[in-house]
Amino acid sequence: MASTTLLTLSLLLLLLSLSTLSSSSTSSTVLDAAEILSTSGFETMALNLELASQTLQTRSLTIFAPTDFAFKQIPHLPLSLLRYHLLPHAFSLHSLTSLPFGANIPTLLSGHSLTVTTTPHRVSINNITVNPSPIFHNHHLVIFATENFFDPYFQLPAKTPSTCFPSKNNEAFSFKEASSVLRSRGCSLMASLLDLQFPDGNRRQLTLFAPLDQALTNQIAGNLSHFPVIVHRHLVPCKILRSDLVNLEDGTLIGTYERGFVLNVTNSGTEDTPLLNGVPVIFPELYRSDWLVVHGLQEVLSVHTGIGNRARQYSDPVSEAAQDAKDSSSLFEFDVHSDVENSPQHYRFSVFN
Template sequence: MASPSITALSLLLLLLISLLSLSSALPSRSILNAAEVLSDSGYLSMALTLEVVSQSLVPKSPSLTIFAPPDSAFKRAGQPSLSLLQFHFAPLALPLQTLKSLPAGTKIPTLLSGSSLVVTSPPSGTGLSLNGVRVTTAASPIYDDGFLIILGVEDFFDPNFHAPAPTRIPVSDPMCGSPSSNGTSTIGFPAASWFEGAKGVMRSNGYRVMASFLDLQLMGFKNPPSSLTVFAPVDQEVENPLLDPSIFLRHVVPCRLVWSDLVNFSEGTVLPTYMAGFTIRISRNGDVLLLNEVPVYYANMYYSDSVVVHGLQESLVMPAEAQEEAAEESSQEEAGSETSDDSLLMDDDSEF
């Protein structure tokens, strides 16, 4: 009979698997309602544009944020190109409270491949801007049904905008020490209250599995940490946790690293994780930051004094050679087990 702890863990992992099926396309009703609200709110050009391009432009994702320029901007610029429109669509839900909490320099992904919006809000906390363009509906969104959020901006964003160098936010240990004396972890997560805000943001942006992992407290630490950084892969890219529960350990780093810390690390910097022997190597492809060759998709998705969450479009996988070594070790263990069983059989035979 399985032990209660193993049974409970299996049930929790099964719950995580079921969450993978929750992601779905943005409801078509949201698009229709949003276009109507845009028109009634004086954004006629964006309303008509949304109706025309919704089938081809809106992604098959559960949430979306649209930044809507006013009619006057359409008159000045003329009919925008498809690529420019894509630059105004973010494939995730960004409530105003979340946007206002992001520090300057945070990158927000868009539907324009390889292009992100940059938070340029002043440090004083007054006003909200992206790519130097003011968000005109910073008090309340034009539309928000939980799936689709529409915010007004005073003009079109410039895809060629170059943000100033980010201001470095100090951390107590930017190089990240070893997660524990022996690199092991235990079940039972301390200080779960740290993650209340992080979980809500992760769920609304398509990172339900990692959010539920924090919520269910599947991972704990031998030495309770004072800070963490979570590199969260989107739900669609999370491998079966039942087959590979170490995926959670591979994506958590034992120190607080906001975006300005990550971009200031030198090429080849290695970060430890809570999986013994697994590290994250920082590299770059142009101005794109890579973690084990996986680009950071949504920098500073959430941050607080203790926890930072960055979104990834892919999972951080074990290197091929490490997988081969693990498979070889597993084969050797199985072979040893079979040999032991054969010896036992021989001993049993000799007794008769």
């Protein structure tokens, strides 16, 4: 009871602090970046950023800046290629290196993502070396130097889609590492819930779709009683990798821990940014382990217009099996144990066709 009260107070304080934060304007962030790059010897990148400042609609930014020598190969930089070197969020080095090999990071170039190719000995994106020491970094702006331009057509060899089978690793399943990654990527509210409310002994495979703090703050508006439903709607009792999401057909429905609530998958016209109930997956595979996958969302998931009647026409084995989660003894504590025979892990993706 004491831990629940403490969590409630902590979340209220976090919500209050988030609601009072103000971000610098878009143009100010970009122009500040241009000035920093210019004084750091990246004159050509600085000039291109300054010229494009009015077209870049983002309050936080990560910039991958090629050297002036690299610009000699491309004397007239297309705006599309400039956007491909910009991320709509400030990524620290820790955030960047915490992503698994092959993870995709959406850029400001619509429909195009960067691919993480970092190894233990080298930080790299699209197989281009990134200097691990940022030129500049704060909460709204991070600038990294790169040895060359990223290739927008870069691709890794296709991987075989994973399936949802129980892990054979008997180590305790802990959310601590995942919650640390979530905090570093602007999902502190969801991380706070994971830290205290899921038992380490839980051996279910899970996929969590984690909204950004600002989106959660706007949705909850100080009413913490909405948290259990919101968490259940963002939790799927099965591992779903990015490769699985992009290979699902448009209109595929995925069951969640919220009874009757399903996720409608569409690919938004590209294979890099799948949509769930119309919400973009902006950080695919933010975290991945043997039993847990976390994807970052731009907004909070809600009922998608036009799928309600269709969803009711199908049985929902996932929600049936996870119904115990709704009968938890505490406001935020979720019991996801159910009869083994009806366990969600027996259903691949828990989808309805």
